[in-house]
Amino acid sequence: MDIFHMLTMIGGLSLFLFGMSVMGQSLERRAGSKLRTIIGRLTTGKAAGLITGLGVTAVIQSSSATTVMVVGFVNSGLMTLKQAINVIMGANIGTTITAWILSLAGIESGNIFVKLLKPSSFTPVLALIGIIFYMFCKSPKKKDTGTILLGFATLMFGMETMSKAVSGLGNVPAFQNLFILFKNPVLGVLAGAVLTAIIQSSSASIGILQALAVTGQVSYGAAIPIIMGQNIGTCVTAMISSVGANKNAKRAAIVHLLFNVIGTVVWLSVFCLVKLVFSLSVLDSPASLFGIAVAHSIFNFLCTMLLLPMTGWMEKLVNVIVRDNQEEEIREELDERLFATPSIALEQCHEVAAEMAQTAVMVLKESLGSLVEYSEALAASIREKEDLTDHYEDILSTYLVHLSARRISETDSAEAVKLLKIIGDFERIADHGVNLLESAEELREKGMELTEAANSEYHTISSAVCEILDISLYAFLENNLKDAENVEPLEQVIDILKEEMRTRHILRLQEGSCSIDVGFVWSDILTNLERTSDHCSNIAGCIIDIAGHNMNIHESLREFRNDNAEFRRKFNEYMKKYALAGASAP
Numbered sequence: 330m331d332i333f334h335m336l337t338m339i340g341g342l343s344l345f346l347f348g349m350s351v352m353g354q355s356l357e358r359r360a361g362s363k364l365r366t367i368i369g370r371l372t373t374g375k376a377a378g379l380i381t382g383l384g385v386t387a388v389i390q391s392s393s394a395t396t397v398m399v400v401g402f403v404n405s406g407l408m409t410l411k412q413a414i415n416v417i418m419g420a421n422i423g424t425t426i427t428a429w430i431l432s433l434a435g436i437e438s439g440n441i442f443v444k445l446l447k448p449s450s451f452t453p454v455l456a457l458i459g460i461i462f463y464m465f466c467k468s469p470k471k472k473d474t475g476t477i478l479l480g481f482a483t484l485m486f487g488m489e490t491m492s493k494a495v496s497g498l499g500n501v502p503a504f505q506n507l508f509i510l511f512k513n514p515v516l517g518v519l520a521g522a523v524l525t526a527i528i529q530s531s532s533a534s535i536g537i538l539q540a541l542a543v544t545g546q547v548s549y550g551a552a553i554p555i556i557m558g559q560n561i562g563t564c565v566t567a568m569i570s571s572v573g574a575n576k577n578a579k580r581a582a583i584v585h586l587l588f589n590v591i592g593t594v595v596w597l598s599v600f601c602l603v604k605l606v607f608s609l610s611v612l613d614s615p616a617s618l619f620g621i622a623v624a625h626s627i628f629n630f631l632c633t634m635l636l637l638p639m640t641g642w643m644e645k646l647v648n649v650i651v652r653d654n655q656e657e658e659i660r661e662e663l664d665e666r667l668f669a670t671p672s673i674a675l676e677q678c679h680e681v682a683a684e685m686a687q688t689a690v691m692v693l694k695e696s697l698g699s700l701v702e703y704s705e706a707l708a709a710s711i712r713e714k715e716d717l718t719d720h721y722e723d724i725l726s727t728y729l730v731h732l733s734a735r736r737i738s739e740t741d742s743a744e745a746v747k748l749l750k751i752i753g754d755f756e757r758i759a760d761h762g763v764n765l766l767e768s769a770e771e772l773r774e775k776g777m778e779l780t781e782a783a784n785s786e787y788h789t790i791s792s793a794v795c796e797i798l799d800i801s802l803y804a805f806l807e808n809n810l811k812d813a814e815n816v817e818p819l820e821q822v823i824d825i826l827k828e829e830m831r832t833r834h835i836l837r838l839q840e841g842s843c844s845i846d847v848g849f850v851w852s853d854i855l856t857n858l859e860r861t862s863d864h865c866s867n868i869a870g871c872i873i874d875i876a877g878h879n880m881n882i883h884e885s886l887r888e889f890r891n892d893n894a895e896f897r898r899k900f901n902e903y904m905k906k907y908a909l910a911g912a913s914a915p
Contacts, residue, residue, distance in 0.1 A: 337490060348487055378414070379419040379633070383423040387426045413581040422626075462474050463479060517552075521554065521558025523562065530566075560628070686751075686806065689718045695711050722755075725752050755868070761860055787854070794823065794861055800815055834852070
């Protein structure tokens, strides 16, 4: 083997790894929306978790990627540790699909139909379809489909190039001696573990082993321990991803490591015992691409069958290894590990945004109460919750901006924009709540009180604001278009209430029944209530925009108000409901 063969082998290996990476990333993007549904339906049952892990890994072609996602799910609270154990076991079986696909390259036959099964026959067709989809289709989903096909074609071309480049190694004595050395099971396991740890993909390392098998120097006696070691090496990715995660996420990564180490130790011991007792000639025969795929599948299946009944014991063991401390651990609300599956990352953003929205509404409602019955404890609660909404906005905004910078679907991009707009409005609602609290504190500190008429008006407008908050919150939490459409007519009524109350206040000033100092505070209260309703209108408008695939809130609301019988009906209904007492100012 000369320098040119070596360069060809390096080029083939590079194309193989690149193709596998591109195909895996595109598959993750293409399957993202489905993954959210799969995870949402996941149960604590062993079979459901096992099948989920197997299916997801078979789709995205990487047990490492699946396990990293699982670590992220556990860290973010989307999945329990018990569920994670079953999914990880399923992932180890799912990852064997890649070896079966690659084994098709070893098909030898003169039959034309059998030849069509060889990757070298159908890969050019897939590459042609892929480049057409990628270059000429505008739909992101079709472009991702094209990238998947191109990635697959690239990895198969790299596999074929690598196999041709190393085929001459069969006659090199040093290479022969190397695989004779790997017949030592311990050295074989170490070699497989190190190679996989370096490239961080058991599927890729199995492909490399299959490529080397074409030399005829890789016996089953050497290949089987290497396959076992590859399962240990693939744990490195999950262990790295668990750094900085919470305790349950660390436990999920350790479960992955324990599963593969225990499985390897048990079945390697059985392998060595069988090899010692029985002189099996098959272990000295050259391994084929198909044979390596079979051995890989059998080993992972046996590991799963061995440890599946012991999931409860494994959960207890990792709880002992990673102990809880006495300090309360704060859950990391958003995890960048979920960037690999944008739809699930957005789902987690929704959960955090829902917490933020509910907190902001509580701030405003408690502030409304502080104007009626003030207390230091209530004031502290309001400020604490407002600080929490600021925290939520900071982490959500940063996370969503980073997520949007990645290549995500149009649907996910629109959803990210909607969330960014809406969390800004909820944060401002909480700010208005603090402003109302400060008005209550000013009245209390200066010994001032609202007039009886103003108190009556305040009860009316605060009831209207509470209702618009509830409608907006529900519309956001449930993505309910009908409720979103009910916000705007009530917002218009609150605007009218504010103006009418200001007019009445001026009349009270003229009559001398209200002081100027109280009037300033009253004006601030009305302004904050009216602006709160404006932010509710923005939230509802954003929901209506997304439903109508339009991102111009003002245009949507204008169209909704004009010539809309339902809008007029709801407007009149709210006008009657919140009509101020008396035909004239008191």
